[in-house]
Amino acid sequence: MDIKDIIKPENVVYSKTPVLSDAIMHYCPGCTHGVVHKVIAEVIEEMGIQDKTIGISPVGCAVFAYNYLNIDWEQAAHGRAPALATATKRLNPDKYVFTYQGDGDLASIGTAEVMHACNRGENIVIVFINNAIYGMTGGQMAPTTLLGQVTATTPYGRDAKLNGYPLKITELLAQLEGTCYVTRQSAQNPASVRKLKKAIRKAFENSMMEKGTSFVEVVGTCNSGWKMSPVKANKWMEENMFPFYPLGDMKDR
Amino acid sequence: MAEKILMKGNEAIAYGAIRCGADGYFGYPITPQSEVMETLMEQKPWETTGMVVLQAESETSSINMVYGGASTGKKVMTSSSSLGISLMAEGLSYLAGAELPCVVVNVMRGGPGLGTIQPSQADYFQAVKGGGHGDYKMIVLAPASAQDMYDYVGLGFDLAFKYRIPAMILSDGVIGQMMEKVEMGEMKPRRTAEQVKAECPWALTGKTPERDRNLITSLALDPNVQERVNIKLQAKYKEIQENEVRYATYLAEDAEYLFVAYGSMSRICEAAVDQAREAGYKVGLLRPITLFPFPEKQIKDMIPQLKGILTVEMSAGQMVEDVRLAVEGRIPVEFYGRMGGIIPSPDEVLDAFVKFFKK
Amino acid sequence: MAVKGAITVDTEKCKGCSVCIANCPTGTIALSKQVNGKGYNYAYMENPENCTGCTNCATVCPDAVITVYRVKI
Known part of the structure; x- marks a missing residue:
């Protein structure tokens, strides 16, 4: 069979969702952000909620998420996205409101905001990208950087005496009464991406059921920050990140 | 003639907010202005007008809740005192940069630092000359009575939405704590979703096929774009200087x-x-x-x-x-x-x- | 029932990260020798006869540049 006979509109089984804009993403090749953006966009398309979704972008690499998902967006000050989301959702309960935050934004400067939004049980979705490094500012230590991991501010590896321990903030948030769904996912292969999509969909659905906060961590790569090729970074993540940040649901009620 | 009721300036802020059709208040307790949120909680406006009232975990969070609410075109406000306003400085700069309307009340107390809970007017520079980073201004209203406290909430929202700018009510511990007779104006209903859409086409109301997505941000990495943002802001401030002086x-x-x-x-x-x-x-x-x-x-x-x-x-x-x-x-x-x-x-x-x- | 697949790549948007190649179960995809406007070697079907249209490549693509087609034969 000739390829020309296969490549026809009626034979499409996968194409870019129209909720993703046509802008070329500024992310480095192989960056996990792109996959997660795509998954969120696909969930929005499948649920038919493009006109009812408000996204809140962080400070960090994902600050420009608003250029890629064709929905209404707020851009938050560093770490404050859950506070914005709190008011946005309380004043607009008919909207699906989600924040999209990295590890520096959510687990360092924004610890108070995420803790209290989750503890109040705000009916929002929080998508947390944990790649154990500050990407945008050039690869410094994040709260989630692993012990021994080399970054621009831990050039000899993270040392607990000097830098403290990697923060398992997702485990902390799972303890709070206000969270209804807390899960840790990844996006490095087809199976993990499909699981992630199910998790994001569940989180979005929860947010209309007054069940509390849904929190989806995605363990991802920063191949530029880690100084690896994208494929090697995925392997390093599986070997080093997953043992410390095990995947799976921590809470689902 | 409308009934006059004896109340504190801080209470007048709360009543002014409910009765001017405010959609939300987000605050954190601090002397000498805690009666604002206490009165709102006591009045339970969410059961009458539908106004949201929420005690945040910090002033930082309060002002960012205001940013989130204002992004959707809602009439939202916060109140605090001096050091709490210092914590809000980042948020105020973001609100000004993103051209979001809101009302922020500062019931000033003595500083610097933790200072005193007694009245002061030492935050004039902070309110008028900036306080946060960048070339920005807020409309600053200075009440001299409990009646002004009541009236300026509505006035603050009107000006804030007219120019898409944060409006600050710069009060002090005297006005906040002093009890005076206040004549409460007519009860204004909160705007409907349709009114918000019509009055604030920039607001985040959900991207429909009829319009492009709306974006609330203060980010423009390209210096040419960022300068244009600043030129637009300065032109707005000039217009306000020419048209809105009150004395x-x-x-x-x-x-x-x-x-x-x-x-x-x-x-x-x-x-x-x-x-x-x-x-x-x-x-x-x-x-x-x-x-x-x-x-x-x-x-x-x-x-x-x-x-x-x-x-x-x-x-x-x-x-x-x-x-x-x-x-x-x-x-x-x-x-x-x-x-x-x-x-x-x-x-x-x-x-x-x-x-x-x-x- | 046998299936046959094919992909198209938006070559100007592809960054040549190779994640699709690592996740292709049939060895269909490779990076081209040519580069796009940004200087990236982009993904293409090197062995089109192998493609089953399984969508794995498109699923993991961070830049959503792959469209997948499938026919039953």
């Missing part, structure tokens, strides 16, 4: 000397004007109601009739700099102030006037 005068028509004071100090200076007149001195008062835009032209216009100006503040002398800028050295401008929570008496003000101008 009041007392016995100023034939005055040879002028007191310039705002907020609670203007009330004290009014008494000092009376005492000065009794002593035979032709003194009047100009009370700026808007601190930005400052009544610069109005002061300038009075210079020909004046021999001198005494600016009185509960600070080391902040607004006096704007008075001097307006006067441009053409007549003497003196300053009298007390700091750290001390409130000057009318006698002290008169003594200062005599010392500067009659000895």
